[in-house]
Amino acid sequence: MSKENIPYKIYLSEDELPKQWYNVRADMKKKPAPLLNPATGKPVTAKELGAVFCDELVKQELDDTTPYIDIPEEILGFYKMYRPSPLVRAYCLEKALDTPAKIYYKFEGNNTSGSHKLNSAIAQAYYAKKQGLKGVTTETGAGQWGTALSMACSYFDLDCKVYMVKVSYEQKPFRREVMRTYGASVTPSPSMTTEVGKKILAEFPDTNGSLGCAISEAVEAATTSEGYRYVLGSVLSQVLLHQTVIGLETKTAMDKYGIKPDVIIGCAGGGSNLGGLIAPFMGEKLRGEANYKIVAVEPASCPSLTRGVYAYDFCDTGKVCPLQKMYTLGSGFMPSANHAGGLRYHGMSSILSELYDQGLMEATSVEQTAVFEAAQKFARVEGILPAPESSHAIKAAIDEALKCKETGEEKTILFGLTGTGYFDMYAYAAYNDGKMSDYIPTDEELQKSIANLPKID
Amino acid sequence: MSKENIPYKIYLSEDELPKQWYNVRADMKKKPAPLLNPATGKPVTAKELGAVFCDELVKQELDDTTPYIDIPEEILGFYKMYRPSPLVRAYCLEKALDTPAKIYYKFEGNNTSGSHKLNSAIAQAYYAKKQGLKGVTTETGAGQWGTALSMACSYFDLDCKVYMVKVSYEQKPFRREVMRTYGASVTPSPSMTTEVGKKILAEFPDTNGSLGCAISEAVEAATTSEGYRYVLGSVLSQVLLHQTVIGLETKTAMDKYGIKPDVIIGCAGGGSNLGGLIAPFMGEKLRGEANYKIVAVEPASCPSLTRGVYAYDFCDTGKVCPLQKMYTLGSGFMPSANHAGGLRYHGMSSILSELYDQGLMEATSVEQTAVFEAAQKFARVEGILPAPESSHAIKAAIDEALKCKETGEEKTILFGLTGTGYFDMYAYAAYNDGKMSDYIPTDEELQKSIANLPKID
Numbered sequence: 001m002s003k004e005n006i007p008y009k010i011y012l013s014e015d016e017l018p019k020q021w022y023n024v025r026a027d028m029k030k031k032p033a034p035l036l037n038p039a040t041g042k043p044v045t046a047k048e049l050g051a052v053f054c055d056e057l058v059k060q061e062l063d064d065t066t067p068y069i070d071i072p073e074e075i076l077g078f079y080k081m082y083r084p085s086p087l088v089r090a091y092c093l094e095k096a097l098d099t100p101a102k103i104y105y106k107f108e109g110n111n112t113s114g115s116h117k118l119n120s121a122i123a124q125a126y127y128a129k130k131q132g133l134k135g136v137t138t139e140t141g142a143g144q145w146g147t148a149l150s151m152a153c154s155y156f157d158l159d160c161k162v163y164m165v166k167v168s169y170e171q172k173p174f175r176r177e178v179m180r181t182y183g184a185s186v187t188p189s190p191s192m193t194t195e196v197g198k199k200i201l202a203e204f205p206d207t208n209g210s211l212g213c214a215i216s217e218a219v220e221a222a223t224t225s226e227g228y229r230y231v232l233g234s235v236l237s238q239v240l241l242h243q244t245v246i247g248l249e250t251k252t253a254m255d256k257y258g259i260k261p262d263v264i265i266g267c268a269g270g271g272s273n274l275g276g277l278i279a280p281f282m283g284e285k286l287r288g289e290a291n292y293k294i295v296a297v298e299p300a301s302c303p304s305l306t307r308g309v310y311a312y313d314f315c316d317t318g319k320v321c322p323l324q325k326m327y328t329l330g331s332g333f334m335p336s337a338n339h340a341g342g343l344r345y346h347g348m349s350s351i352l353s354e355l356y357d358q359g360l361m362e363a364t365s366v367e368q369t370a371v372f373e374a375a376q377k378f379a380r381v382e383g384i385l386p387a388p389e390s391s392h393a394i395k396a397a398i399d400e401a402l403k404c405k406e407t408g409e410e411k412t413i414l415f416g417l418t419g420t421g422y423f424d425m426y427a428y429a430a431y432n433d434g435k436m437s438d439y440i441p442t443d444e445e446l447q448k449s450i451a452n453l454p455k456i457d
Numbered sequence: 458m459s460k461e462n463i464p465y466k467i468y469l470s471e472d473e474l475p476k477q478w479y480n481v482r483a484d485m486k487k488k489p490a491p492l493l494n495p496a497t498g499k500p501v502t503a504k505e506l507g508a509v510f511c512d513e514l515v516k517q518e519l520d521d522t523t524p525y526i527d528i529p530e531e532i533l534g535f536y537k538m539y540r541p542s543p544l545v546r547a548y549c550l551e552k553a554l555d556t557p558a559k560i561y562y563k564f565e566g567n568n569t570s571g572s573h574k575l576n577s578a579i580a581q582a583y584y585a586k587k588q589g590l591k592g593v594t595t596e597t598g599a600g601q602w603g604t605a606l607s608m609a610c611s612y613f614d615l616d617c618k619v620y621m622v623k624v625s626y627e628q629k630p631f632r633r634e635v636m637r638t639y640g641a642s643v644t645p646s647p648s649m650t651t652e653v654g655k656k657i658l659a660e661f662p663d664t665n666g667s668l669g670c671a672i673s674e675a676v677e678a679a680t681t682s683e684g685y686r687y688v689l690g691s692v693l694s695q696v697l698l699h700q701t702v703i704g705l706e707t708k709t710a711m712d713k714y715g716i717k718p719d720v721i722i723g724c725a726g727g728g729s730n731l732g733g734l735i736a737p738f739m740g741e742k743l744r745g746e747a748n749y750k751i752v753a754v755e756p757a758s759c760p761s762l763t764r765g766v767y768a769y770d771f772c773d774t775g776k777v778c779p780l781q782k783m784y785t786l787g788s789g790f791m792p793s794a795n796h797a798g799g800l801r802y803h804g805m806s807s808i809l810s811e812l813y814d815q816g817l818m819e820a821t822s823v824e825q826t827a828v829f830e831a832a833q834k835f836a837r838v839e840g841i842l843p844a845p846e847s848s849h850a851i852k853a854a855i856d857e858a859l860k861c862k863e864t865g866e867e868k869t870i871l872f873g874l875t876g877t878g879y880f881d882m883y884a885y886a887a888y889n890d891g892k893m894s895d896y897i898p899t900d901e902e903l904q905k906s907i908a909n910l911p912k913i914d
Contacts, residue, residue, distance in 0.1 A: 007537075080465040080466070081549065081839065112841055112877070177885045178879075181833055182836065183837065379639065380611040380639060380640065382538065383539055383612070385638065422879045429637075432637045
């Protein structure tokens with residue numbers, strides 16, 4: 001199909017929207033390893049998980065055989081408020097790069113949460129409501145996930161308790177206020193509302209807080225309050241399942257216009273966006289129906305796929321969650337203050353880890369200053385100010401397109417533009433002022449952190 | 458057509474997008490009064506205006522007879538990056554209000570500038586580029602217009618000098634950084650870069666700056682630099698012309714689904730969004746083809762239509778621009794610190810002023826706390842966190858829908874949702890903390906300010 005026939009933005013009509021999520025595990029011959037109970041070392045049971053997560057979500061977490069799972073009507077209704085997201089042909093970026101490559105991006109930032117996180121937040125809130133719960137608890141760092149969850153809980157009239165890392169609560173008040181506007185209670189963590197918070201404050205009264213501590217508080221608040229469960233915005237297989245709405249919309253739109261991507265690129269922190277984007281394409285690959293080059297892009301400062309090990313580890317620094325087999329830098333790994341907060345996670349989704357281990361996808365890491373350079377270039381020609389996280393994918397897509405310029409190949413490149421950077425202007429200011437720094441952990445640092453992995457037989 | 462057949466969001470396809478702007482003045486029997494040269498008291502000539510504005514924009518400003526003006530290909534190309542904007546059926550808001558009314562809103566916030574301002578910014582940047590200019594200058598308060606202009610200039614590789622009110626420059630760094638990311642130079646005003654700035658700083662070294670002062674600096678910078686012109690984001694008839702893309706898309710989408718609005722509502726500061734939204738509907742009204750109730754909503758703190766006088770006045774506090782006949786509170790009127798920065802303007806578009814004077818549209822004013830209450834309600838059910846400016850229209854639309862609930866009328870209400878509130882979280886924080894105050898100027902204050910209007914025979 002000629003350049004002229006593809007619109008700048010492809011929007012599916014409402015009747016073309018996916019009605020089911022796709023569970024890529026069903027098509028994997030070798031499945032991701034099961035979650036383990038850290039106390040027994042045995043695969044965690046539905047009953048054990050049910051104390052922390054909603055029943056229906058536990059079912060989704062453990063189901064690795066059902067290929068398609070119906071999206072409930074209520075969730076489809078909410079999706080219609082901000083979906084379909086556009087699949088954009090980056091004509092202006094192609095022109096600026098003078099590349100023969102055709103670049104497409106699926107843009108998930110056109111909603112108030114500012115990212116794809118809302119796709120899973122609304123699902124998790126729905127199942128909590130359906131189970132008759134009063135509310136949910138969660139932790140948030142910079143606030144993307146907390147914002148998405150507060151929007152979802154507001155829609156289903158569900159109580160939403162967010163534990164926000166204290167330093168972010170104080171220094172990044174904007175997302176905090178978005179959450180409050182949607183009716184969430186936002187507590188700086190560590191706090192005096194939980195036993196674990198009190199204990200940490202007694203020991204370190206001046207602490208800035210950490211994500212690990214906020215997770216521990218959120219889990220305690222859920223398991224000690226009647227009618228509450230804990231929810232999480234990435235890493236889990238249930239989250240990747242909900243995020244497949246991204247990939248399914250993308251595939252439908254591409255099929256409609258006869259477009260076949262050669263390369264699919266996404267940023268990867270916990271893996272929810274990448275897992276969601278690639279799922280239906282990976283499905284074809286697993287079934288031997290098509291082949292795609294699939295690339296996970298991670299920050300050089302937190303390189304779990306490219307420099308981590310594939311082993312059982314804790315999902316949280318507080319070590320209260322089940323053990324998961326994944327590519328990890330060790331749950332005690334403290335990433336440097338990289339501005340892409342959403343990518344500062346020591347591990348990786350077990351699904352993506354297994355696919356990577358089987359050689360079905362690649363991974364690369366990029367440095368922060370180069371990422372912001374790509375972000376600025378993209379913003380200036382495509383008009384959208386991207387989130388630092390998303391800009392990792394932009395950087396890799398630009399590199400791929402420039403390679404095409406050298407070789408003359410007319411590759412079709414697809415990448416996930418997960419969100420906008422409107423709440424990341426301190427990071428952009430650092431870049432604009434030439435004060436951004438790059439940091440790559442040394443081998444010694446990584447070895448030290450990886451040495452503390454739990455011992456599993 | 459039944460409720461079920463109207464999608465949540467109506468997106469026009471690219472070939473349905475307007476190819477011409479609509480000049481509503483062509484259908485007005487009594488035209489808006491001409492701009493006057495303050496020195497001579499005579500209608501300003503194209504040559505005089507050409508010293509300040511681009512030639513093609515001067516032509517558009519003075520043309521009150523040509524009904525349709527072609528949108529240049531280059532601008533259509535840029536529009537395609539973020540347009541069409543969706544026309545949204547507010548099903549969730551209707552349900553929450555339990556109203557028989559059908560509510561639609563045209564959402565202009567899905568672009569990085571966060572508002573409709575980009576529609577005119579790109580046009581003004583294009584004509585400046587076409588004229589072979591090096592760059593443009595402008596002023597900005599909170600930064601919406603400056604952001605839109607910096608994006609537009611970046612696209613056409615045009616220099617962009619923004620004079621930003623000093624207190625905003627210092628206290629609201631986020632939009633400043635967005636502008637810098639798009640390559641604009643942002644100068645806190647008053648500055649030492651202009652004669653007028655130096656003079657003001659000599660007299661008031663500790664001043665916070667004001668929009669009036671920033672306009673004066675921007676105009677001086679444009680008229681004293683080779684290859685520069687000054688651009689303005691609202692009030693002018695050329696700006697309303699560009700903004701008709703909003704109304705034209707809306708009308709095409711409504712016609713396609715057989716929807717006819719009974720009431721059309723928009724917030725009004727300088728009038729660019731309202732003027733753009735209502736233009737094609739007002740055209741039908743002027744030609745006697747249809748009737749609509751059209752309502753301008755202004756803040757009670759800055760009520761130019763509802764409490765001002767219809768007279769010639771300066772468009773700027775610095776009194777450097779031509780005189781315009783409009784509803785005004787006097788160019789010396791200092792609005793209270795209302796958070797809806799975009800509505801803190803002492804006057805109103807001459808087109809809207811004349812239409813209002815002829816009784817073709819109505820006006821109402823609303824208080825700030827009630828506006829944020831409406832904003833919060835809207836955000837929670839419709840998912841979009843609205844700009845404070847846009848929320849004035851939401852408040853009026855909700856009131857209209859609640860009236861329908863009382864009377865049982867199934868009216869169709871259309872309102873303009875001009876933008877998002879992501880950079881207005883300090884205002885939301887004040888509301889969330891119960892610290893928002895309302896302010897209505899006294900009759901005495903208004904009389905005092907209006908008494909200083911220029912004397913025109």
